[in-house]
Amino acid sequence: MTPEIDYNPFASRTLKDPFAEYDELREKCPVHKFDDFSHPLFTVTRYEDVVQLLTNIDMWSSHYGQMPRYSVQGCLFSDPPQHTWYRKLIQKSFAPRHVAAMESEISSLVDQLLDEMESRNRSDLHDALACPLPVLVIAKILGVPTDDIDQFKAWSDQQLAEASAPDMEAPKAARKAMEEYLLQQIDVRREALIDSGYAPETADQSTAGTVLPDDVITGILLAEVDGRKLGDTERLVMLNQLLVGGNETTTSLLTNIFWRLLENPELYNQVRDDPTLDTVAIEESLRMDAPVLGLYRTNTEETVFNGVRIPERSKVMATFGAANRDPEIFEDPNTFRLDRNPDELRKHVAFGLGHHFCPGAQLSRLEAKIALRAVANRFPNLRLDGEPQRIAPFLLWGKKSLPVRWD
Numbered sequence: 001m002t003p004e005i006d007y008n009p010f011a012s013r014t015l016k017d018p019f020a021e022y023d024e025l026r027e028k029c030p031v032h033k034f035d036d037f038s039h040p041l042f043t044v045t046r047y048e049d050v051v052q053l054l055t056n057i058d059m060w061s062s063h064y065g066q067m068p069r070y071s072v073q074g075c076l077f078s079d080p081p082q083h084t085w086y087r088k089l090i091q092k093s094f095a096p097r098h099v100a101a102m103e104s105e106i107s108s109l110v111d112q113l114l115d116e117m118e119s120r121n122r123s124d125l126h127d128a129l130a131c132p133l134p135v136l137v138i139a140k141i142l143g144v145p146t147d148d149i150d151q152f153k154a155w156s157d158q159q160l161a162e163a164s165a166p167d168m169e170a171p172k173a174a175r176k177a178m179e180e181y182l183l184q185q186i187d188v189r190r191e192a193l194i195d196s197g198y199a200p201e202t203a204d205q206s207t208a209g210t211v212l213p214d215d216v217i218t219g220i221l222l223a224e225v226d227g228r229k230l231g232d233t234e235r236l237v238m239l240n241q242l243l244v245g246g247n248e249t250t251t252s253l254l255t256n257i258f259w260r261l262l263e264n265p266e267l268y269n270q271v272r273d274d275p276t277l278d279t280v281a282i283e284e285s286l287r288m289d290a291p292v293l294g295l296y297r298t299n300t301e302e303t304v305f306n307g308v309r310i311p312e313r314s315k316v317m318a319t320f321g322a323a324n325r326d327p328e329i330f331e332d333p334n335t336f337r338l339d340r341n342p343d344e345l346r347k348h349v350a351f352g353l354g355h356h357f358c359p360g361a362q363l364s365r366l367e368a369k370i371a372l373r374a375v376a377n378r379f380p381n382l383r384l385d386g387e388p389q390r391i392a393p394f395l396l397w398g399k400k401s402l403p404v405r406w407d
Helices: 011-015 018-028 048-057 080-093 096-101 103-118 125-130 132-144 148-161 171-193 216-222 232-245 249-263 267-274 274-289 363-380
Strands: 031-034 041-044 123-124 295-299 303-305 309-311 315-318 400-401 403-405
Touching: 011 018, 041 048, 048 315, 048 403, 080 216, 080 232, 096 123, 103 125, 103 132, 103 363, 123 125, 125 132, 125 171, 125 249, 125 315, 125 363, 132 148, 132 216, 132 232, 132 267, 148 171, 148 249, 148 274, 171 232, 216 232, 216 309, 249 267, 249 274, 249 363, 249 400, 267 274, 267 309, 274 363, 303 315
Parallel strands: 041 315
Antiparallel strands: 031 041, 123 403, 295 315, 303 309
């Protein structure tokens, strides 16, 4: 370590521009130790080191949560073999065929949102499109009434904003409120089973799509593991993880894409005029502006990383945002480019790697592609109309406001 590197992951200067700090860390202090927390936090910034943290799950565990504080949440934040089973529960809803079948519905949602936006000549692209679209989509997949999206969006944001709290107390109120809401949705399905003559404890998957809607909440209610039904605690943890993880990250992807394109109008014009650039723009956005800057792992034994001793059960951040700008991997890494080689772009780790690769990656990409093309077609003269504002959570990167206008 280089002691003179004064890096604080929660400092205002880091929140404003984490990438400048990552560049310095990567070059001078690739494994940094931050002591001003309830326990030490390590930050890893080189691409190859981040890949190790994401793929060597025997050494780098998710058992104690993927946030700075220690938290045994289980379910999707567990290690195999438990993680493998829980992930199978949601695999159908996020499988390529199922996601592709949603294209028409997502396009319709985008059109409705843009119809409202088009009634004016200026708007906030975050509020008008980037925020509501992912929440509406994940609500439909899970089976949550879309009339309630504002409420559980607020609960989700509060949990993420308080992720850097040194203890578990800060986000408890929002999590408890969301779990009470989700339990009501589960109970509605239990009552439907009873009304149709089924015992909730013995009902099987044949009732999905007949007695019950065929969605994620139903699947989790009916699922069995080792011959037993899940308990409500497990169900609520899984649903909370999906709701929190399934909206803000895609919102940030959308704001980041348009921010970079409108920051340099020539880039926006290129994408507007050439639909084949849509995918490149999305992947380059994911590379350069990873919506999740990083997540934590906990080592199962003491290790030495780049000459730095990391005690057993330390919290170590696999910093996606730094890895995606490693000059050893990406040419001209701090420039947003539409001419990158696809093989180079495929190396970004914005969605993670290995067992914990984001299950909603394909859905997020599809939402971004539909939204990007629809906006480019509807608003050919779109431009920035003020300074965008960053979202609050230190480990996320996106905009909470993106003012735009058009002729």
